[in-house]
Amino acid sequence: MTCQKSHAPAPAEAPERLEHWWHRATGYQIYPRSFADSDGDGVGDIAGIIGKLGHLADLGVGFIWLSPVYASPMVDNGYDISDYRAIAPEYGTLADMDRLISEARDRGIGIVMDLVVNHSSSLHAWFKAARKSRDAPEHDYYIWREAAAGGAPPDDQEAVFGGPAWTWVEEVQRYYFHYFSPAQPDLNWQNPALRAEVHDMMRWWLDRGIAGFRMDVISLIGKDIDQRIYEEGPDLHPFLQEMHREVITGQEIVTIGESWSVSPETGLLYCAQERKELDMVFEFSHIREGWHPELGKFAPKPFDLVGFKRALFEWQELTRHEGWNALFLTNHDLPRQVSFYADDGEHRRNSARMLATVLHMLKGTPFIYQGEEIGMTNARFERIDQYRDLETLNHFEDQIARGVAPEEFIAGANRNSRDNARTPMQWDAGHGAGFSTGTPWIEVNSNADQINVAQDRSDPESIFAHYRHLVRLRRELDVIAFGETEPLLPDSSAIMAFQRRLGSARVLVLANFTANRQAVCLPLDTCGEGRCLVSSHRARRRIDPDLEMAPFESFAVLFDS
Numbered sequence: 001m002t003c004q005k006s007h008a009p010a011p012a013e014a015p016e017r018l019e020h021w022w023h024r025a026t027g028y029q030i031y032p033r034s035f036a037d038s039d040g041d042g043v044g045d046i047a048g049i050i051g052k053l054g055h056l057a058d059l060g061v062g063f064i065w066l067s068p069v070y071a072s073p074m075v076d077n078g079y080d081i082s083d084y085r086a087i088a089p090e091y092g093t094l095a096d097m098d099r100l101i102s103e104a105r106d107r108g109i110g111i112v113m114d115l116v117v118n119h120s121s122s123l124h125a126w127f128k129a130a131r132k133s134r135d136a137p138e139h140d141y142y143i144w145r146e147a148a149a150g151g152a153p154p155d156d157q158e159a160v161f162g163g164p165a166w167t168w169v170e171e172v173q174r175y176y177f178h179y180f181s182p183a184q185p186d187l188n189w190q191n192p193a194l195r196a197e198v199h200d201m202m203r204w205w206l207d208r209g210i211a212g213f214r215m216d217v218i219s220l221i222g223k224d225i226d227q228r229i230y231e232e233g234p235d236l237h238p239f240l241q242e243m244h245r246e247v248i249t250g251q252e253i254v255t256i257g258e259s260w261s262v263s264p265e266t267g268l269l270y271c272a273q274e275r276k277e278l279d280m281v282f283e284f285s286h287i288r289e290g291w292h293p294e295l296g297k298f299a300p301k302p303f304d305l306v307g308f309k310r311a312l313f314e315w316q317e318l319t320r321h322e323g324w325n326a327l328f329l330t331n332h333d334l335p336r337q338v339s340f341y342a343d344d345g346e347h348r349r350n351s352a353r354m355l356a357t358v359l360h361m362l363k364g365t366p367f368i369y370q371g372e373e374i375g376m377t378n379a380r381f382e383r384i385d386q387y388r389d390l391e392t393l394n395h396f397e398d399q400i401a402r403g404v405a406p407e408e409f410i411a412g413a414n415r416n417s418r419d420n421a422r423t424p425m426q427w428d429a430g431h432g433a434g435f436s437t438g439t440p441w442i443e444v445n446s447n448a449d450q451i452n453v454a455q456d457r458s459d460p461e462s463i464f465a466h467y468r469h470l471v472r473l474r475r476e477l478d479v480i481a482f483g484e485t486e487p488l489l490p491d492s493s494a495i496m497a498f499q500r501r502l503g504s505a506r507v508l509v510l511a512n513f514t515a516n517r518q519a520v521c522l523p524l525d526t527c528g529e530g531r532c533l534v535s536s537h538r539a540r541r542r543i544d545p546d547l548e549m550a551p552f553e554s555f556a557v558l559f560d561s
């Protein structure tokens, strides 16, 4: 093996970027149903979250992204909202919500609400009126089309959660469109009155003191149904600019859009500062790297580090001078990261710390998904009746009908079902993992007696302490918040390596993604004597061109000349 010189371009002068609070903050996502249950009904709630704010303050996070807590029939666990200005009774009341906002604020933590406005619930008052009469003003808040010849749906589009994307309504003799389940009719953003309702509702929440919005599948709102353009349709950016003008301008809040279609070609259209749309987008190219190209998420392909790095580094490059990245490996729709990307057995603790190091040393705003900070793992359910997620259940029916063996489907679901991330937060080794005194709505992971907050935090080498340290480094070091990213060893299928640079400061980050020892050969100009910022094994100071890394070892070293 020969060591090469790195051919990184000299860092160009960046245009001046206004600093905002969220540039140095770390977010923490709470899935309320599974976080903490204060009243023993088996379902997490807002009072439960308030009781755990100390845990989040210790971790040092700057804001919470709260998955939906609004009134909802819970067909999709709250991503089907029946009243945007009310709280689901099982989660609490508006007074609880106000208390959460103010108690979090007292600890320096903002609350970012989930804004789910591509669709509402079919039980929203708007849809109830819309489906009764073509003449109701709300009828046009949704997307309706006449039946095709013979009463068939207008086209053959399928819904994300299975089945056709069109459902017939007898009373109005029309089909309505739903990109997701029939219980989630798409809102018609072409209607200005609907847009005004959404803006008004957003202002109502901002007046309650929230810190921003995470915008669910926002890339779908500009769709052109007749051209069958759903993602990033012609009106997406005009609608986002209008929303910015009407609601966001002048507010020190953060906006994060979710987009499954955004690409390096379209990324800056959402988040370049001068466009006045969003601050950052959740993009999924690194996630899709782990999916089967034709068969999708329930037939995952083996993890490929080279493709994963390519995707992450491409976005680091894209946001070098404008725009900003939202950094994440897990959320409520994705598997647990130690299980998916590394090892959730013997090497679990080092795997969890390694993945954290990699993500938190990149440029952008990192998000920690509940339980990630203690290295929670996939659920490993063995039977379909243990699953609760409508996507998993619908796809099971569908694939069994197509001849897939149940065991084969369960193997895919074990790897990629959304329920992997939705089992209750493991607080301690007691009943219900300390999540609930009752019967949890979904089974607790069977490893809760070994993997829980109490156990992890009693360990001086804990995963939690590692995360807390990473969160602090971002707040304290300019090079971590703002330094440019330079990939190293892009072709290595075992090692992720990169540098961050700002002024005279340089940080070298190395991570071994394998269970084997790895010999690493570094460009000479990356080596030298530095200060170890973070490490999973022994502290590294002197970096030689040839070094050996332990299984799942990771570290970051700061050089300042």
Ligand code: TEU
Pocket: 076, 079, 080, 116, 160, 180, 216, 217, 260, 297, 332, 333, 391, 418
């Ligand atoms: O997810 C968007 C979305 O497209 C996912 O459903 C995704 O396709 C799926 O997880 C891939 O298997 C958002 C929310 O995060 C998700 O929880 C909701 O179910 C969905 O929107 C509908 O609101």
